[in-house]
Amino acid sequence: MLPQLERPLSFPRRDVAASLVVFLVALPLCVGVAVASGVPAELGLVTGIVGGLVTGLLPGSSLQVSGPAAGLTVLVYDAVQQYGVAALGVLVLASGALQLALGALRMGRWFRAISVAVVEGMLAGIGLTIIAGQLYAMAGAEAPGSGVAKLAGLPELVLDGAGSAEAVAAFALGAGTIAVLAAWPRLPAKARQVPGPLAAVALTTAVALAFDAPVAKLEVRGLLGAVQPPGIGDFARLAEVGVLGTVLAFALISSAETLFSAAAVDRMHDGPRTDYDRELIAQGTGNAVCGALGALPMTAVIVRSSANVQAGARTKASRVLHGLWLLLFAALLPAALGLIPLAVLAGVLVHAGWKLIPTSGLAPLWRDHRGEALVLVATAVAVTALNLFEGVLLGLLLAVVKTAWETSHVHLDVHDEGGDGDAVRVAVAGNATFLRLPHLLDRLEALPRDRPIELDLSGLRHLDHACRTALTTWADRRGRTGPEPVVVAAASPAPPA
Numbered sequence: 001m002l003p004q005l006e007r008p009l010s011f012p013r014r015d016v017a018a019s020l021v022v023f024l025v026a027l028p029l030c031v032g033v034a035v036a037s038g039v040p041a042e043l044g045l046v047t048g049i050v051g052g053l054v055t056g057l058l059p060g061s062s063l064q065v066s067g068p069a070a071g072l073t074v075l076v077y078d079a080v081q082q083y084g085v086a087a088l089g090v091l092v093l094a095s096g097a098l099q100l101a102l103g104a105l106r107m108g109r110w111f112r113a114i115s116v117a118v119v120e121g122m123l124a125g126i127g128l129t130i131i132a133g134q135l136y137a138m139a140g141a142e143a144p145g146s147g148v149a150k151l152a153g154l155p156e157l158v159l160d161g162a163g164s165a166e167a168v169a170a171f172a173l174g175a176g177t178i179a180v181l182a183a184w185p186r187l188p189a190k191a192r193q194v195p196g197p198l199a200a201v202a203l204t205t206a207v208a209l210a211f212d213a214p215v216a217k218l219e220v221r222g223l224l225g226a227v228q229p230p231g232i233g234d235f236a237r238l239a240e241v242g243v244l245g246t247v248l249a250f251a252l253i254s255s256a257e258t259l260f261s262a263a264a265v266d267r268m269h270d271g272p273r274t275d276y277d278r279e280l281i282a283q284g285t286g287n288a289v290c291g292a293l294g295a296l297p298m299t300a301v302i303v304r305s306s307a308n309v310q311a312g313a314r315t316k317a318s319r320v321l322h323g324l325w326l327l328l329f330a331a332l333l334p335a336a337l338g339l340i341p342l343a344v345l346a347g348v349l350v351h352a353g354w355k356l357i358p359t360s361g362l363a364p365l366w367r368d369h370r371g372e373a374l375v376l377v378a379t380a381v382a383v384t385a386l387n388l389f390e391g392v393l394l395g396l397l398l399a400v401v402k403t404a405w406e407t408s409h410v411h412l413d414v415h416d417e418g419g420d421g422d423a424v425r426v427a428v429a430g431n432a433t434f435l436r437l438p439h440l441l442d443r444l445e446a447l448p449r450d451r452p453i454e455l456d457l458s459g460l461r462h463l464d465h466a467c468r469t470a471l472t473t474w475a476d477r478r479g480r481t482g483p484e485p486v487v488v489a490a491a492s493p494a495p496p497a
Contacts, residue, residue, distance in 0.1 A: 052323015
């Protein structure tokens with residue numbers, strides 16, 4: 001039986017238990033996403049805390065859990081490299097304000113109109129970029145800047161790392177982390193009560209400590225030392241075109257990921273459905289607070305959200321409490337984070353990146369909807385080769401072109417009685433757009449030149465300007481060179497000739 005949700009904030013036993021599960025799942029992911037984004041690990045915890053204590057209290061989706069997401073890692077890393085950590089707060093604060101405006105304008109529901117193939121392609125491209133970048137971290141090496149350079153440099157990474165004891169030890173710990181994460185779902189149910197990410201980090205960290213592995217470990221400064229609220233001067237950067245583009249990318253991509261996650265979480269329970277506009281406002285509020293603290297941007301995260309539902313959560317209390325546990329851990333036990341090797345966190349991110357790639361669904365999608373599969377693959381390649389924003393724009397453009405192509409079907413029925421003086425009757429039906437214009441003109445040019453033509457356009461549901469102009473030109477020219485003017489039954493609202 002699926003859990004029934006309660007509206008008021010309460011603390012039943014199942015919510016407390018679920019909050020502990022979500023906390024244990026979120027802890028390594030918050031830290032790993034922060035490190036992969038090029039910022040102090042504590043900022044990932046700050047975003048997780050805000051996602052629980054601020055966004056978790058607001059209406060929208062009762063069981064969805066917010067925090068730093070792997071899906072924004074590439075974009076955040078690029079922004080930090082280009083503008084610096086000090087500018088991150090302004091970027092996140094402005095994107096939160098934009099989300100608040102979109103929610104107030106009731107634009108949340110329109111995010112559901114984004115092509116699923118584009119979203120999955122975006123996530124796949126992010127996953128590939130994360131994997132390529134974190135493989136360098138697993139070997140203790142510096143990753144190149146672009147996605148293409150990361151992929152191209154992997155053979156050299158293998159050759160250079162094979163002769164280094166430090167690189168081999170780091171890679172072994174990262175590979176061990178991935179192996180534990182991959183095997184964890186196949187273990188007995190009792191063992192799986194411990195979340196896989198926590199188990200993988202704990203086990204491999206214990207191995208590193210036991211063998212005194214010569215690997216780099218996480219540096220910890222404490223929450224107060226890591227928080228960097230933006231200064232007044234930082235807001236002047238919002239006048240830069242590149243900064244505004246990054247803000248727009250933060251807001252749109254995090255909103256799309258959040259609302260797609262909400263749709264997935266709604267399918268997991270039979271309680272109240274997500275209010276998309278309120279959820280967008282909740283995310284905007286959380287990102288505004290994160291920006292004021294100089295932390296990472298947040299989204300609703302499907303891994304934590306599904307863990308919350310599967311652990312038996314019934315109200316929003318579970319996600320609020322998970323933020324409280326993160327706060328207590330960061331305040332009371334920050335030194336525990338300093339024991340974790342960076343290669344172990346890189347292994348967690350490689351596994352997370354792999355899960356962003358729809359490996360199992362690509363083959364069925366190709367069999368049933370090849371156009372969608374091509375959009376997905378093209379978006380993933382563009383995100384990897386170019387950047388996240390340009391890759392998504394290209395994917396959206398391809399999705400629009402694909403839809404236009406699929407909907408612009410034109411049928412030409414030619415009725416030719418065969419007599420010398422009889423007219424050839426041509427009936428055109430469907431949607432005539434510029435995408436089908438070459439096919440349409442080829443068929444018309446192939447008609448007999450020594451016979452009268454009757455062109456029936458009344459069956460057209462849509463006739464765009466390009467086709468109307470081309471048909472007018474063809475009919476005029478054929479009327480001058482043929483035995484008789486072309487007789488046209490007009491398409492609404494006006495005849496082409």
